[in-house]
Amino acid sequence: MNMLKPLAGAFFCLALAACGGTAGDGAGNSAASNAAASGDAPEPDRRTIGEALAESADHAAFLRSLQSAGLIETFRGAGPYTVFAPTNAAFDALPEDVRARLDSADERERLIGLLSYHVVPGTVTVEDMTGAITRGEGGRAELATVTGTSLSLSRDGEAIVIEDGAGGRARVTGADQVHSNGVVHSIDTVLMPAS
Numbered sequence: 001m002n003m004l005k006p007l008a009g010a011f012f013c014l015a016l017a018a019c020g021g022t023a024g025d026g027a028g029n030s031a032a033s034n035a036a037a038s039g040d041a042p043e044p045d046r047r048t049i050g051e052a053l054a055e056s057a058d059h060a061a062f063l064r065s066l067q068s069a070g071l072i073e074t075f076r077g078a079g080p081y082t083v084f085a086p087t088n089a090a091f092d093a094l095p096e097d098v099r100a101r102l103d104s105a106d107e108r109e110r111l112i113g114l115l116s117y118h119v120v121p122g123t124v125t126v127e128d129m130t131g132a133i134t135r136g137e138g139g140r141a142e143l144a145t146v147t148g149t150s151l152s153l154s155r156d157g158e159a160i161v162i163e164d165g166a167g168g169r170a171r172v173t174g175a176d177q178v179h180s181n182g183v184v185h186s187i188d189t190v191l192m193p194a195s
Contacts, residue, residue, distance in 0.1 A: 045178060045180065046179075046180055048075060048076045048079075048180050048181045049076075049181055049182050050066075050072050050073065050075035051179075052177065052184065053066070053075065053184070054072075056085075058087050058174075058186065059088070061086070061087075061088045061090075061091035061092070062085050062086055062088075062091065065091075065102065065111060065115055068108070069108060069111045069112045070108075070112075071112065071116075076181075077181065079182040080122055080123045080182040080183075081119055081120070081122075081181065081182035082119070082120040082122060082123055082182055082183050083118060083119055083120075083182065083183070083184045083185070084119075084162065084187045085186055085187065086170070087187070089188065090188055090189050091190060093189070094190055113147060114191075114192070114193070116145065116146050117145050117147050117151075117165075117193045118145070118191055119145060120144065120146065120151075121146055122182075125178075126160065126172070126175040126185070129153055129160055129172075130160070133154060133155055136153075140153065140154045141153045147193065149165055149194070151163065151164060156171070159171050159172065160172040160175070162191065164191040164192050165193040166192035166194055166195065168189055168191065169189065170188055170191055171189070172185045172186070173186045173187060173188050
């Protein structure tokens with residue numbers, strides 16, 4: 001499968017953001033752009049997301065999966081992307097049969113879909129997510145992934161919690177790792193789309 005297919009929705013959402021619209025739930029690029037313009041944004045790492053993941057000991061399993069799916073080169077490209085990157089411990093917590101299926105060459109399309117479910121078009125910071133949750137009905141916000149499906153965001157104390165389509169919950173454990181082509185947020189659970 002060509003990588004452009006799983007990320008096709010990204011270009012539509014980015015076009016909306018460039019025209020003053022928002023991608024997903026309104027937690028899009030405007031707050032991050034305003035912060036950058038005012039000098040409040042953190043200085044981005046000059047590496048791309050792909051380069052940073054290749055050097056991250058905490059994301060070795062995620063990196064291997066991206067390489068198996070043929071997606072790692074995408075994250076060395078222009079972006080911008082927001083990646084919710086599961087830690088090694090998150091992959092280790094998957095049941096053995098699920099890990100085996102994802103490692104199978106026969107399941108490559110499923111792996112591409114699963115990994116793409118962890119990617120949001122544009123740059124979405126913790127500040128953007130927190131603002132969207134605060135504005136959202138019942139303290140919740142929706143964030144559209146490049147697959148066209150959404151993740152649900154809420155708060156548990158100070159932590160941002162992401163609910164996936166299968167009803168699983170992940171916590172953001174390392175936020176706002178800003179790179180030249182987007183941002184990475186470490187999460188403690190692999191996100192699963194609805195079956």
